Amino acid sequence: xxxxxxxxxxxxxxxxxxxxxxxxxxxxxxxxxxxxxxxxxxxxxxxxxxxxxxxxxxxxxxxxxxxxxxxxxxxxxxxxxxxxxxxxxxxxxxxxxxxxxxxxxxxxxxxxxxxxxxxxxxxxxxxx
Numbered sequence: 001x002x003x004x005x006x007x008x009x010x011x012x013x014x015x016x017x018x019x020x021x022x023x024x025x026x027x028x029x030x031x032x033x034x035x036x037x038x039x040x041x042x043x044x045x046x047x048x049x050x051x052x053x054x055x056x057x058x059x060x061x062x063x064x065x066x067x068x069x070x071x072x073x074x075x076x077x078x079x080x081x082x083x084x085x086x087x088x089x090x091x092x093x094x095x096x097x098x099x100x101x102x103x104x105x106x107x108x109x110x111x112x113x114x115x116x117x118x119x120x121x122x123x124x125x126x127x128x
Contacts, residue, residue, distance in 0.1 A: 015067030015100045019060055023107035026056050030114040038125050046122045050115070057111045064104020071097025 029049055036042045075093030079085060 013067065013071075013096070013100065015063055015070065016103055019063045019067075019100065019103050019107055022056060022063070023060055023111060026053060026111050027114070029053065030111065030118060033118050034114070038121070043122065043125060046118060050119055050122060053111075053115050053118075057108050057115060060108040060111070061101070061104040064101040067100025067104070068097045071100065 030053065033042070033046055033049060036045070071093065075090065075097060078093065079090065082089070
């Protein structure tokens, strides 16, 4: 199973949807700042968002961890109530649990890099 098809398989997971939604929101804000004209209004917006974006982005891996814990608890509950343990059942449950951590980490890294680039651009404009 490839990573892309695995993500589609777990797209119904609410935590995965929350991670993707929050990441997309952050990326829209970042691209708006990247493509914006660096005038006085841009400086005000950048100053505001540079305080908020790192907090929002830091929630992505935490949401991934929440999804992992939720998925593992669901798997262990199902294992406890099952009459017979099936290796593929356990493996798929653990994979479902871990996909949220992977998605959270994958989504946060580009966001943090873009945020750092915007911060540098902001500082360069404030200096001049």
